[in-house]
Amino acid sequence: MEEDFGEWYRRMLSENMLVDDRYDVKGMLVYRGAGMRIIKQMSRYLEDLLEEDGHEPTLFPLLIPETLLDMEKEHIAGFEDEVYWVTHAGGNPVERRLALRPTSETCMYPMFALWTRTFADLPIKVHQTTTVYRNDTKQTRPLIRTREILWNEGHTAFATREEALQNIETITRIYTELITGLCCVPVQVNRRPDWDKFPGAEYTIAFDAIMPDGKTLQVATIHNLGQHFSNVFKIQFDDEGGNKKLAWQTSYGPGFGRLLASVVSVHGDGKGMVLPPRLASVQAVIIPIVFKDADKGKVTDYVQKVVEKLKSSGISYKVDDGDDRPGAKYYKWELRGVPVRLEVGPRDVEKDAVMVVRRDTGEKQSVKLKDLDLQKTFKGMEENIRSKARENFDSRIFTADTLADLEENLGEGIVTVSWCEKNECAKPLEEKGTILSILDDEGECIVCGKKGKQVRMAKTY
Amino acid sequence: MEEDFGEWYRRMLSENMLVDDRYDVKGMLVYRGAGMRIIKQMSRYLEDLLEEDGHEPTLFPLLIPETLLDMEKEHIAGFEDEVYWVTHAGGNPVERRLALRPTSETCMYPMFALWTRTFADLPIKVHQTTTVYRNDTKQTRPLIRTREILWNEGHTAFATREEALQNIETITRIYTELITGLCCVPVQVNRRPDWDKFPGAEYTIAFDAIMPDGKTLQVATIHNLGQHFSNVFKIQFDDEGGNKKLAWQTSYGPGFGRLLASVVSVHGDGKGMVLPPRLASVQAVIIPIVFKDADKGKVTDYVQKVVEKLKSSGISYKVDDGDDRPGAKYYKWELRGVPVRLEVGPRDVEKDAVMVVRRDTGEKQSVKLKDLDLQKTFKGMEENIRSKARENFDSRIFTADTLADLEENLGEGIVTVSWCEKNECAKPLEEKGTILSILDDEGECIVCGKKGKQVRMAKTY
Numbered sequence: 001m002e003e004d005f006g007e008w009y010r011r012m013l014s015e016n017m018l019v020d021d022r023y024d025v026k027g028m029l030v031y032r033g034a035g036m037r038i039i040k041q042m043s044r045y046l047e048d049l050l051e052e053d054g055h056e057p058t059l060f061p062l063l064i065p066e067t068l069l070d071m072e073k074e075h076i077a078g079f080e081d082e083v084y085w086v087t088h089a090g091g092n093p094v095e096r097r098l099a100l101r102p103t104s105e106t107c108m109y110p111m112f113a114l115w116t117r118t119f120a121d122l123p124i125k126v127h128q129t130t131t132v133y134r135n136d137t138k139q140t141r142p143l144i145r146t147r148e149i150l151w152n153e154g155h156t157a158f159a160t161r162e163e164a165l166q167n168i169e170t171i172t173r174i175y176t177e178l179i180t181g182l183c184c185v186p187v188q189v190n191r192r193p194d195w196d197k198f199p200g201a202e203y204t205i206a207f208d209a210i211m212p213d214g215k216t217l218q219v220a221t222i223h224n225l226g227q228h229f230s231n232v233f234k235i236q237f238d239d240e241g242g243n244k245k246l247a248w249q250t251s252y253g254p255g256f257g258r259l260l261a262s263v264v265s266v267h268g269d270g271k272g273m274v275l276p277p278r279l280a281s282v283q284a285v286i287i288p289i290v291f292k293d294a295d296k297g298k299v300t301d302y303v304q305k306v307v308e309k310l311k312s313s314g315i316s317y318k319v320d321d322g323d324d325r326p327g328a329k330y331y332k333w334e335l336r337g338v339p340v341r342l343e344v345g346p347r348d349v350e351k352d353a354v355m356v357v358r359r360d361t362g363e364k365q366s367v368k369l370k371d372l373d374l375q376k377t378f379k380g381m382e383e384n385i386r387s388k389a390r391e392n393f394d395s396r397i398f399t400a401d402t403l404a405d406l407e408e409n410l411g412e413g414i415v416t417v418s419w420c421e422k423n424e425c426a427k428p429l430e431e432k433g434t435i436l437s438i439l440d441d442e443g444e445c446i447v448c449g450k451k452g453k454q455v456r457m458a459k460t461y
Numbered sequence: 462m463e464e465d466f467g468e469w470y471r472r473m474l475s476e477n478m479l480v481d482d483r484y485d486v487k488g489m490l491v492y493r494g495a496g497m498r499i500i501k502q503m504s505r506y507l508e509d510l511l512e513e514d515g516h517e518p519t520l521f522p523l524l525i526p527e528t529l530l531d532m533e534k535e536h537i538a539g540f541e542d543e544v545y546w547v548t549h550a551g552g553n554p555v556e557r558r559l560a561l562r563p564t565s566e567t568c569m570y571p572m573f574a575l576w577t578r579t580f581a582d583l584p585i586k587v588h589q590t591t592t593v594y595r596n597d598t599k600q601t602r603p604l605i606r607t608r609e610i611l612w613n614e615g616h617t618a619f620a621t622r623e624e625a626l627q628n629i630e631t632i633t634r635i636y637t638e639l640i641t642g643l644c645c646v647p648v649q650v651n652r653r654p655d656w657d658k659f660p661g662a663e664y665t666i667a668f669d670a671i672m673p674d675g676k677t678l679q680v681a682t683i684h685n686l687g688q689h690f691s692n693v694f695k696i697q698f699d700d701e702g703g704n705k706k707l708a709w710q711t712s713y714g715p716g717f718g719r720l721l722a723s724v725v726s727v728h729g730d731g732k733g734m735v736l737p738p739r740l741a742s743v744q745a746v747i748i749p750i751v752f753k754d755a756d757k758g759k760v761t762d763y764v765q766k767v768v769e770k771l772k773s774s775g776i777s778y779k780v781d782d783g784d785d786r787p788g789a790k791y792y793k794w795e796l797r798g799v800p801v802r803l804e805v806g807p808r809d810v811e812k813d814a815v816m817v818v819r820r821d822t823g824e825k826q827s828v829k830l831k832d833l834d835l836q837k838t839f840k841g842m843e844e845n846i847r848s849k850a851r852e853n854f855d856s857r858i859f860t861a862d863t864l865a866d867l868e869e870n871l872g873e874g875i876v877t878v879s880w881c882e883k884n885e886c887a888k889p890l891e892e893k894g895t896i897l898s899i900l901d902d903e904g905e906c907i908v909c910g911k912k913g914k915q916v917r918m919a920k921t922y
Contacts, residue, residue, distance in 0.1 A: 022575060023568075025524050025559065030572055033517025033587070040518060056494025057501060061609055062523075062561075062592065063486050063545075081551040084524075086561065089596035090542040098486065100523075100547065107484075111491055114483060126494070131523065135550035148522055 005213040012264050027140035027147030037281040039256045043129050045182050049174045055125045060107050063098040068106045072232045078199020082134040100133035109233035112157050118238045119159050127154040143261040144461050151255045157247035164248040171252050175220050184276045184386040185209050185262045186393040190437035202226040209262045210396050214412040216458040220254035266389050273337030277378035284317045285333045289345035302349045315374050418443025420452035433457045466674040473725050488601035488608030498742040500717045504590050510635045511588045519587045521568050524559040529567045533693045539660020543595040561594035570694035573618050579699045580620050588615040604722040605922050612716045618708035625709040632713050636681050645737045645847040646670050646723045647854040651898035663687040670723040671857050675873040677919040681715035727850050734798030738839035745778040746794045750806035763810040776835050879904025881913035894918045
């Protein structure tokens with residue numbers, strides 16, 4: 001791309017009317033039709049997977065009394081600088097300050113406690129698609145860093161630690177199906193260092209995508225909460241032997257805004273967005289090409305036949321029979337990332353064919369109408385989009401043996417280096433980037449040369 | 462029903478785990494799996510209808526700066542006593558107080574103004590499924606009167622008044638499809654008296670259901686906003702002649718909580734809920750009936766055949782092969798309102814049949830497996846549920862000629878009386894109930910006997 005990534009990204013969001021960031025509260029985004037349609041595909045897909053796995057769809061309240069939010073000490077310490085507080089209703093002060101949920105653990109778990117008496121009441125697995133609120137003081141960026149975050153959050157309580165761990169594996173699989181399956185976005189799964197885990201969790205697993213500018217974008221997290229919250233909120237049950245036990249918990253969520261940002265950025269090209277077919281609300285655009293009035297009738301009739309074919313295969317389509325020149329139409333629909341364009345002119349009608357143009361490769365092919373199988377084309381396109389993204393992703397994974405190497409590669413992607421785990425050696429590393437994860441593998445610290453652990457680093461959004 | 466309606470209603474909500482009202486903020490409800498599943502059927506159905514009509518799915522911010530909320534004078538006067546205010550973020554006061562949206566006109570319309578330059582930018586038609594916040598001081602009731610309201614709100618801007626009126630007709634049709642079609646709940650469409658219209662609207666049309674205790678429940682409203690908001694928020698455009706014009710607007714919304722309340726209440730009976738089949742997430746429950754171990758194998762195999770049949774017809778089902786006695790299972794699934802129960806015992810296997818038990822009528826019929834067509838059964842059930850509710854509704858529509866008659870009938874449903882439109886005669890009427898609508902038809906005031914208009918009255922939730 002000739003433009004700078006940041007410029008291109010902002011142009012995509014506004015020209016494709018995905019979102020509008022001109023609303024009069026900083027960091028609060030307006031999701032427009034084109035953006036919301038893609039997010040709805042994602043959220044319905046995820047909700048279906050979670051519900052197949054036994055999660056109940058729920059909706060818990062937005063407002064959390066200060067007394068509840070404060071109960072888990074690490075948790076409130078992690079969020080207190082970012083919480084929005086409701087202090088008045090109408091002209092009167094409220095009895096207790098009410099927080100806008102920054103996440104829903106402290107809202108949900110008192111209810112979990114009410115629902116849990118014996119082992120037979122477990123597991124509890126719920127999810128909700130909703131917004132959370134964090135007055136993040138870093139620079140806001142549309143979809144990437146906002147103060148109103150649109151996500152799906154899952155929360156559980158199990159009778160045993162093993163079931164909680166099993167659940168983390170299941171959710172890892174489901175999130176991978178969403179992110180790398182449906183959205184075709186490759187990610188690295190990283191267990192965050194202790195200082196970067198979710199406040200109140202035992203540990204946090206994150207899904208990191210790599211953006212075209214080499215920075216990583218955390219698109220989802222899964223937290224093993226152990227018994228921290230169940231202890232505080234008294235989620236306890238009688239086991240089969242009649243002994244009181246505390247539940248084991250997990251919570252997790254992907255951000256739909258960030259997922260949309262990664263889909264736009266990772267697959268896009270100089271012509272605009274490239275949407276994986278299952279995410280596109282318009283999967284095919286039909287463009288009648290008529291230069292002579294005499295051809296109009298037969299092309300229009302033929303377009304109707306093409307439409308019938310698409311309908312019967314369950315493909316969502318649009319016919320663009322507006323007054324613009326074909327070139328202008330191509331430009332517009334390529335910008336929007338519509339997976340295939342079907343051109344229909346008089347010669348196509350004669351051949352009983354359509355010209356199929358793929359958005360991902362630009363390939364043009366004349367296909368007999370009876371042989372047209374766009375579902376098959378889409379499957380191939382999805383694989384191609386995914387593997388192209390994967391190749392690019394793999395080429396952005398580096399190893400560095402010196403600080404200079406680290407610095408050079410950090411702008412391109414994720415870099416593995418070694419670190420002795422001492423604070424004084426962390427400082428020069430963290431001046432250059434962020435530690436995503438500490439691995440089990442050993443190595444020699446690139447600062448002091450002493451024995452240490454391998455760590456993955458990147459510049460992050 | 463032997464119980465009082467209020468008791469029965471609360472029992473339905475809790476025993477069926479639809480919602481939980483024990484959350485520690487008054488009026489803020491927890492929507493549990495069974496309730497949220499029904500609401501998701503409603504919201505997806507409505508969203509699809511709106512999007513087919515050209516509405517864009519959107520999500521606008523929750524927080525509205527005080528300056529925006531205050532711009533339309535009637536509007537803020539109508540809401541100021543109920544608005545929740547965010548005054549702090551983290552430890553610091555926010556620059557301007559931020560309201561939790563009580564409804565989204567003042568949030569959306571500044572954006573509409575940015576999007577509107579010429580007539581070609583219109584119409585704008587958007588919708589969002591979301592929550593709004595009103596610190597209603599009346600007694601809260603689960604699903605019926607809450608302070609966090611789950612709804613879908615639609616908002617438009619048109620170039621002409623005619624298009625806005627046409628849109629009101631379209632939305633009336635769509636809401637009728639949702640409420641009386643999908644949910645089978647009969648309603649009366651009432652244009653509210655001026656003193657009861659939406660603050661800032663020219664007029665408000667409301668959809669009133671009648672609950673078993675004779676009180677009406679407003680489940681949806683449509684507002685003709687005229688040019689009140691477009692004038693204040695400067696939603697203006699150049700018409701074809703290049704003249705600046707103000708847009709014509711409408712806004713509307715059904716409350717999903719109230720719709721759920723009406724579905725539960727209007728169709729339910731002494732055994733529990735009766736769900737219209739398209740709203741049920743479990744449409745059929747299969748109950749294997751085995752008293753002798755020797756029969757177990759063949760019943761289990763046969764149940765698998767029944768399952769295959771249901772799957773291939775796109776019916777959502779559950780097999781209840783738990784240890785409870787059949788009677789206990791019948792009780793449980795009837796309580797939950799599952800449309801049909803399929804009993805499968807050894808004799809059914811021999812006859813290659815299943816016993817089909819309809820929830821709405823209790824009818825039992827042995828049906829050959831090859832003839833089983835539940836989709837057809839469901840269609841018949843839906844019609845029956847709808848017409849039974851309609852009959853009951855019609856029997857609750859009264860006319861009264863005296864104050865005594867009015868008082869007697871008001872506890873049963875909607876009563877038409879005549880009123881001279883003077884304040885002193887309104888008083889004795891409003892001591893007994895609420896004026897839902899003033900009709901064009903004339904009549905003699907039942908208080909003073911002078912010429913007046915017919916009005917519809919009810920006790921309302």
